[in-house]
Amino acid sequence: MAKIWAHSGDSHFLEPEDLFQQILPAALAERMPWSERDGDDEIVHVDGQTLRRKLPKLATKKGSGGLDIMELSTRPPGARDVRARLQDLDHEGIWGEVIYPSLGLWNPLIKDPELVRVASRAENEWIAEEIQGVAPDRLVPTAQLPLLTMQHAVEEVYHVADIGLHAVSLPTGLPDGVDDYNRDSWEPLWAAIDETGLVLSFHIGSDGADTASMYRGPGGAVLNYVETTFGGQRSAMKLVTSGALDRHPTMKVLVSEGGATWVPFIGDRMNEGYRQHGMFVRPTLSALPKEILYRQVYASFQHDDSAVAAYTSMGYRNVLWGSDYPHLEGTYGHTQKTLHELFDPVAPEVRERITRGTFLELFPHVSEPPEAS
């Protein structure tokens, strides 16, 4: 069977555990968050404070092989090693990829804007050099922003563009006290992202709250898994309904790992609310919400059959595939099987669009795979 090469709109990298010791002055590094396990609890140390939380059952439960989900998700050789990663990718048939760093998940716990600013800057420089730098025509790591002060976030966008990164990511949930994405206070950031041409990306499951453990009892693992998609949908909706994307029609937004069929669905729901509640809606947009969503929001999926039909039958062009490498929800170990199941039944131009064309619209600097089928 011919190898299908695909770019991935969703992948992850695990930084060295001592990254902050490597890249920050010692006095700052020791204030950065780090965590340890104590039975089923996680103890997070951050800036002199200690937070203990019970880990969600999914995080502590051992699967049939005796490994927990974190262990299973970091087993692939390239999870922590960029060069081993490229070998994994070549084997799987993945060429370009958007890569989300794993550190920074706890950044919302930091209360000192200056510490967040310095750490984000250092981490972005590190990913530019140590991830993107290894294969700049393939690896697209996403930058993080210091969100406690809008001015810092805006400055970091320009810095990120200066050091040659191509995407900047925001969490689907915000730290306490920070305005929601539909508020006008975000306008300077949208303007900076638009001006630099960076892609703005959201990865689902970054709500901050414990979305991942909302449900207990029968079916809980599946319910919690599905629940994570809604945060990505909400983020995209806020950018559409607030008028941010309407004011910046060249801005491109990627929602990673949340599937793609939600886009036609949420587009129709927004249109219904926008039209039927029209007398209560502010601001008025220059096009229907669905049109703006279709035009500027890109969505990646792994296995979803219906994502292909969202493109072929619902007119949503910006569908792209993603591997979620190296996570357990992803296709590592069965990438070719998944790609063949998804794309053997459809026309070559559909496969080309979803596996590579859509991705290249976001990241035209990424090269072609050696033997694109």
Place this chain on the structure above:
Amino acid sequence: MAKIWAHSGDSHFLEPEDLFQQILPAALAERMPWSERDGDDEIVHVDGQTLRRKLPKLATKKGSGGLDIMELSTRPPGARDVRARLQDLDHEGIWGEVIYPSLGLWNPLIKDPELVRVASRAENEWIAEEIQGVAPDRLVPTAQLPLLTMQHAVEEVYHVADIGLHAVSLPTGLPDGVDDYNRDSWEPLWAAIDETGLVLSFHIGSDGADTASMYRGPGGAVLNYVETTFGGQRSAMKLVTSGALDRHPTMKVLVSEGGATWVPFIGDRMNEGYRQHGMFVRPTLSALPKEILYRQVYASFQHDDSAVAAYTSMGYRNVLWGSDYPHLEGTYGHTQKTLHELFDPVAPEVRERITRGTFLELFPHVSEPPEAS
């Protein structure tokens, strides 16, 4: 243009304000919830207690015509009068309809299981006689259940079947202290619903919490509108992932007003979680979650273009149209325009399935419209 006749999977009726005075002994009637407006606040009186809450902005805001959303949503003549309603329906081209009562929205505030039991029973008898009784081959009002005691709920299911009602509805959100729908404690109710052959229906926006006013600021009206759909999706998922529908393969569930394209999407998301997190998933199901969802869950939409394609291109058969009469989100006044826009472009058998065939699978006792086109 030929009239398209459709059955509606989603409509509403406004009971008389003094309904409980009519149907309950005075000593019980005075304990039932009633509300009054005080500026932008609503004061709810229930069983000797008084609760004041600030109404969501959408509820107090005046639209361009000087009316608020409740006034706009109850303007059609048939909102409170069943005979006037039938004239409205004939004019719009709606034949059969699932009708949700409006009282009972505050039932979750009642703490006395006995009061809830008696009130539900009386209200169900009233809708059987005063709504369904007027046109039993067209009007399908949904019964409500007393949820504070499982035994009461189960008894009321059998009572509802005895008095000839065809559907029973549950809220997407539950009163404090009641187990979530994925818990095994619900099994007696599922068994009773399955045994009686009643359709189980959920109407979106019945989360109980203030989902309808989660968002403020730019785009808030549209964001709040879309947010209501998620509760219906969650309810359906709980019944699938917990194994309830797998144990009762003839049970049919209707999710009203939440759109239909979410079904293929959520089906794919559940399958991904179920397969990829398989080692952590309990219970194991006899089929993939998507298959069970497709088989037993029905979903109604009003305007969504993509709902038609969910049937034609994503293999989801149980799509049905709904008018949401008499609400502002519905099609009152433009039903024929909407039906022609949705169905003129597709094959007659697609129109037949979505406008009437799916509905008749749920409610085969409903008659055919006089001149079905």
